[in-house]
Amino acid sequence: MRNGLGTSGWQWITMEKLALEAGTHKISIGVREDGLALDKICLSTFFLAPDGLGPEASNRCLP
Numbered sequence: 001m002r003n004g005l006g007t008s009g010w011q012w013i014t015m016e017k018l019a020l021e022a023g024t025h026k027i028s029i030g031v032r033e034d035g036l037a038l039d040k041i042c043l044s045t046f047f048l049a050p051d052g053l054g055p056e057a058s059n060r061c062l063p
Contacts, residue, residue: 012042012049 005013029038040057042050 010039010053012054014049 002015007013027041040054042054
């Protein structure tokens with residue numbers, strides 16, 4: 001669980017690194033306060049956040 005991720009505008013926030021085994025994983029996002037605005041999530045093995053706004057978002061949800 002992570003708290004205190006608020007920003008005053010658009011901003012990439014880097015979370016802690018996790019070592020994951022190969023296979024399927026699940027990301028859950030829960031909302032506690034009103035006003036959540038989530039635009040993109042980027043999962044990457046690269047050590048830097050995307051530049052600027054990053055590429056155009058795509059919906060790649062799997063069943």
